[in-house]
Amino acid sequence: MTYVGKPVDRVDGTLKATGAARYAAEFPYPDLAYAALVHATVARGRITRIDAGLARKTPGVVAVITHLNAPAMKPPPKPTPMDLSTMATSSSVSLLNTDEVHWNGQPVAVVVAETLDAAREAAHLVEVEYTELPATVDFAAEEANARPQKNTLLSSANTQKGDAEAALAAAPFSVDLRYTTPGVNHNAIEPHSTTAYWDGDQLVLHDATQNTTWARDQLAIRFDVPKKNVRVISPFVGGAFGGKSLVWPGTVLTALAAKVTGRPVRLMLTRESVYRTVGGRTPSIQRVAIGAEAGGSMTALIHSSVSRVGKVGGWTEQITTVSRHMYDAAALQVRQSLVRLDALPNTIMRAPGESIGSFALESSVDELAYQLGLDPIELRARNEPARNPVDGKAFSHRLLLDCFEQGAKEFGWAERAPQPRATRDGRWLVGMGVAAAYHPAWQFQANLTLRLSADGTVLVRCGFHEMGMGTATAISQITADTLGVPLDAVTIEYGDSDLPGAGTAGASAQTATVTASLLDACEKLTDGVFALARKTPGSPLRGHRRQDVTARDGGLYRDSRGESYGEILRRAGRESIDAQVGSETRLGELTGQVRFMSKFLMDRRRWMKAACGAQFCEVRVDAETGEVRVSRWLGVFDVGRVINTKTAASQLRGGIIMGIGMALAEETLVDPRTGRIVNASLSEYHVPVHADIPTIEVRCLDDPDPTMPLGVVGLGEVSVTGVAAAVANAVHHATGRRIRDLPITLDKLL
Structure with missing residues (x-):
C-alpha cells in the first residue's frame, strides 16, 4: 500500500x-x-x-x-x-x-x-x-440500596462460571479488595x-x-x-471524549x-x-477478589461494581467487562449494581466502564503477584487464556503477551528491583508499575456514496465526524490505496446530517465502520468502471474477467495492459460514475438497523474481538511531601492494522494522558447535602498540564485482525485503560503504599 x-x-x-x-x-x-x-x-x-x-x-x-x-x-x-x-x-x-x-x-x-x-x-x-x-444525592450513602443491573441485548452485567465464592474460600492464596473511583467530567x-x-x-x-x-x-x-x-x-x-x-x-x-x-x-x-x-463518568465502588494456587494459576475471580444513574436517565457502564475476558480463572463471577440518584444523568466517557474497571482489576492482579512472589508480568502470562474465559469463544485477534514482551524489553523491566521502596534518587522514591489494557472492538453501520470523475478525482460523502482523531485523513488514505489514485485526488465530505448517515463517533468504532462501507463502495465502483470498459470498443480490458483486473495507478489494469479511469469514462461518454452503500429512505434505515443487529449478534456468537495492550509506568514520589510525578511511560498496543502511524500515536498518547489525569488529579466533587457540583470549573477541577506529563512512548504491533474491515480494530479508547492501575502499581512499588481510592493525591501518601 x-x-x-x-x-x-x-x-x-x-x-x-x-x-x-x-x-x-x-x-x-x-x-x-x-x-x-x-x-x-x-x-x-x-x-x-x-x-x-x-x-x-x-x-x-x-x-x-x-x-x-x-x-x-x-x-x-x-x-x-x-x-x-x-x-x-x-x-x-x-x-x-x-x-x-x-x-x-x-x-x-x-x-x-x-x-x-x-x-x-x-x-x-x-x-x-x-x-x-x-432528594437522593449522596452516592456513597446509597451503596446499601444498590439494585442488580439487568443484562441487555448489547451488554451483559452479570456472568458466572462455576462457584467463584467457594473457590475463593478454598484458595491457598487470595486477595479480596475494595476500590472507589470518583465521578469525573469531560473538559473538551x-x-x-x-x-x-x-x-x-x-x-x-x-x-x-x-x-x-x-x-x-x-x-x-x-x-x-x-x-x-x-x-x-x-x-x-x-x-468530545463521549460528552x-x-x-x-x-x-x-x-x-x-x-x-x-x-x-x-x-x-x-x-x-x-x-x-x-452535560453528564460525566459515574463514580464507582468495586470489589475484586482473586484466588490462586501457589504457582499463580487463578482458581477464582470475582468482580462486582456499584455505579450510578440519574432517575431521569443515564448510561450504565460495563465496569466488569475486563474481568470477563482477561484471565483464565477456573471460576468466575461478575456482578454490576446501580443506584438511582436525583442527579444529572451520567454518560459515555472514553472507555466507559473499562477505564475504571481495569483500575480495580489490574491493581488486584499486582497485589496478588506480590503475595505470590511472582513478577506481575509472569503472573499475567500464567493466566493468559487461549479462548474467551466465560464462554470459550475464539479470540479474533489477541497478542497481549507480545505487547508485554516487547514493552518489558524496551522499558527495562528486568532492571526493576522486585521489592517496594528499594530505589531512591535523592528525595525521590522511584517505582515502576505495569498493567494490561483492554477495550472491545465494535463496528456499526454507515451509509456512504462514492463518485469517480473523468478527471481522476474521487469524492467520498459520509456523515462521519472529525473530532481531532484524523478520521478524514485515514479514510482518504484507504480510498486512495483501494482505488489506486493519488491522495490529493480524494475529497471527503463529512460532518453533516444531509450526508449519508454514519452513526456515532464513539466506541472506537468509527474507522472500522466507515472502512467497511468504503471498501464495499470501492468494489461496486470498480465493477461499474470495468463494466463500462468491457462494453467500449478499443478498450484494452475487453475480453478479460473482472477478477483478473486490479485498481492501481489511477485506473484499471491487467498486468501492464489497461487504462486510466479518465480514459475509460471519456471513451464511454461519461463525466462520472457513482457507487452507493446503504440508503437514507425509511426502508433503507430499517434495513440498515436489521443488518447491523444481525451482524452484531452473529459476530458476538462467533468471536471475542478486542484491542489490548501493556502499559508501563515509572513514577517518582517525594518522600517528604507525597508529591507524585510520572517520569516515564511506554504503551505497547495490539490494535490491528494501523492506518496512519502519526495520528494513531497521537490518539494513544491522548488516552494515556487522560488516564494519568484520572489516576492523579481528576475528581468531580458533589455536595452530599444538595447534589450540587462544587468544583464546576477548571480552576478547581484539576486536569494534567504539560508539566505533569513526561515524554510518552507508544508502539503498535500493527498486525491486522482478519475479522475486521482491513484489519482495523480501533484504538481511541484502549489507551486510557490500564493507565490508572499502572500508576497505582508504580506508586506502591516506590512507596510500599497501596492506594485503592482515586485520585492518588499526596494526602493519601503522607
Whole structure:
C-alpha cells in the first residue's frame, strides 16, 4: 500500500492551524442573538415562582423563556436498541415544559439578548423560588440500596462460571479488595456550543456533536417536524471524549430559543454550564477478589461494581467487562449494581466502564503477584487464556503477551528491583508499575456514496465526524490505496446530517465502520468502471474477467495492459460514475438497523474481538511531601492494522494522558447535602498540564485482525485503560503504599 500505514499529514491540518476551520460557534448569521441558561439550585422540587422582570429590563434582552411561556415540545424518545437514534436521548425531562426540577443545575430558563454579555448578565437576574422535595444525592450513602443491573441485548452485567465464592474460600492464596473511583467530567477544549436558525419549519443547527444523524432525529421528534426538515452541521469538533454523543439540554433549548424569537440564536455554554447540563463518568465502588494456587494459576475471580444513574436517565457502564475476558480463572463471577440518584444523568466517557474497571482489576492482579512472589508480568502470562474465559469463544485477534514482551524489553523491566521502596534518587522514591489494557472492538453501520470523475478525482460523502482523531485523513488514505489514485485526488465530505448517515463517533468504532462501507463502495465502483470498459470498443480490458483486473495507478489494469479511469469514462461518454452503500429512505434505515443487529449478534456468537495492550509506568514520589510525578511511560498496543502511524500515536498518547489525569488529579466533587457540583470549573477541577506529563512512548504491533474491515480494530479508547492501575502499581512499588481510592493525591501518601 502506498498510503495506508504511513504517517500522512492531516488533510484538515492547514485549516485548523490557520484558523480557517469553523466550529459550531463560528458560523456567521445576520441578526444573530445570544442565549444563556438559568440553572436550578435544588436537586428535586417544583418551581413556585419565576420573576424575570429585572432580566427583561436589561438593555439588549430579546426574550426570557421559562416553563410559563415556552411552546410545547414532544417528549424525548425512550432509548431502545431497536432504534439506535433514540440512544442519543440524554434524559426524560421535557425541558421548559414542566415546573419540576430533577437535578441541581437543570435549566429552568433561557435568556436571549443582542450580545453574549447582556444574555449572561440578565440570566443572573432571573429570580426562581422552589418547593423542595426529598432528594437522593449522596452516592456513597446509597451503596446499601444498590439494585442488580439487568443484562441487555448489547451488554451483559452479570456472568458466572462455576462457584467463584467457594473457590475463593478454598484458595491457598487470595486477595479480596475494595476500590472507589470518583465521578469525573469531560473538559473538551471546545465547550458545548450550538447555533440554530429556523426558516419556517426548516431547522439548521450547527452543533458540537459526535453524531449529526442522531441529533437530527432527536430534534425532529422534539419539534414535531420531518427529519428532512432538520439539518445538523458539525464539520469540526474541538474534542468530545463521549460528552458530545447525546443531545443535551443546550442543543434543544437553542433551537427552542431560535423558534421563539424568530432569529438565529447562539448558545455557548460556560465551563460551569457544561458541568451543570452535560453528564460525566459515574463514580464507582468495586470489589475484586482473586484466588490462586501457589504457582499463580487463578482458581477464582470475582468482580462486582456499584455505579450510578440519574432517575431521569443515564448510561450504565460495563465496569466488569475486563474481568470477563482477561484471565483464565477456573471460576468466575461478575456482578454490576446501580443506584438511582436525583442527579444529572451520567454518560459515555472514553472507555466507559473499562477505564475504571481495569483500575480495580489490574491493581488486584499486582497485589496478588506480590503475595505470590511472582513478577506481575509472569503472573499475567500464567493466566493468559487461549479462548474467551466465560464462554470459550475464539479470540479474533489477541497478542497481549507480545505487547508485554516487547514493552518489558524496551522499558527495562528486568532492571526493576522486585521489592517496594528499594530505589531512591535523592528525595525521590522511584517505582515502576505495569498493567494490561483492554477495550472491545465494535463496528456499526454507515451509509456512504462514492463518485469517480473523468478527471481522476474521487469524492467520498459520509456523515462521519472529525473530532481531532484524523478520521478524514485515514479514510482518504484507504480510498486512495483501494482505488489506486493519488491522495490529493480524494475529497471527503463529512460532518453533516444531509450526508449519508454514519452513526456515532464513539466506541472506537468509527474507522472500522466507515472502512467497511468504503471498501464495499470501492468494489461496486470498480465493477461499474470495468463494466463500462468491457462494453467500449478499443478498450484494452475487453475480453478479460473482472477478477483478473486490479485498481492501481489511477485506473484499471491487467498486468501492464489497461487504462486510466479518465480514459475509460471519456471513451464511454461519461463525466462520472457513482457507487452507493446503504440508503437514507425509511426502508433503507430499517434495513440498515436489521443488518447491523444481525451482524452484531452473529459476530458476538462467533468471536471475542478486542484491542489490548501493556502499559508501563515509572513514577517518582517525594518522600517528604507525597508529591507524585510520572517520569516515564511506554504503551505497547495490539490494535490491528494501523492506518496512519502519526495520528494513531497521537490518539494513544491522548488516552494515556487522560488516564494519568484520572489516576492523579481528576475528581468531580458533589455536595452530599444538595447534589450540587462544587468544583464546576477548571480552576478547581484539576486536569494534567504539560508539566505533569513526561515524554510518552507508544508502539503498535500493527498486525491486522482478519475479522475486521482491513484489519482495523480501533484504538481511541484502549489507551486510557490500564493507565490508572499502572500508576497505582508504580506508586506502591516506590512507596510500599497501596492506594485503592482515586485520585492518588499526596494526602493519601503522607
